[in-house]
Amino acid sequence: MKRLDAIPCLLSVLVLFAPSVHASGHLPLRQTPSESFASFDACVDRLRQLHAQDKIGADKGSQPIENGATREKIVDTKGVVIDGRDAAHYNAEIGWSVRSPGGDAAGNRWIQSNYTFERWTWTCSGTALSGTMEGGFTSPSFEPLR
Numbered sequence: 001m002k003r004l005d006a007i008p009c010l011l012s013v014l015v016l017f018a019p020s021v022h023a024s025g026h027l028p029l030r031q032t033p034s035e036s037f038a039s040f041d042a043c044v045d046r047l048r049q050l051h052a053q054d055k056i057g058a059d060k061g062s063q064p065i066e067n068g069a070t071r072e073k074i075v076d077t078k079g080v081v082i083d084g085r086d087a088a089h090y091n092a093e094i095g096w097s098v099r100s101p102g103g104d105a106a107g108n109r110w111i112q113s114n115y116t117f118e119r120w121t122w123t124c125s126g127t128a129l130s131g132t133m134e135g136g137f138t139s140p141s142f143e144p145l146r
Helices: 006-016 040-055
Strands: 024-026 070-084 087-103 109-125 128-145
Touching: 040 070, 040 087, 040 109, 040 128
Parallel strands: none
Antiparallel strands: 024 128, 070 087, 087 109, 109 128
């Protein structure tokens, strides 16, 4: 007769009943093409335009998409920041949260949540605008419905 080892059994039970496991992935940092402007003020105006574009749709909250799922645009930013006489920056994380209902034949029901994002950093140094973008995601999480 084989002896049942309690440690692997206990670990299996803990994994089965863990609320969620989170992992993530990142895409490599990408440089945006540089831009030149006639003045520092014009460069700052471009930062303000980028900020306004990023906010479009973020105030709508969760929007229905297909099969009972919802999608929400989330913008995390402090807006345009003037760092000095000839320096300014704009940083933003633009994320999309998608929540989808799911279930199985046994009657178990859940909500699957996915999150993807882009992190933008824009800098005006005098009349020059430069920027970077980093993308990424979190692995899906599942919330049981009762």
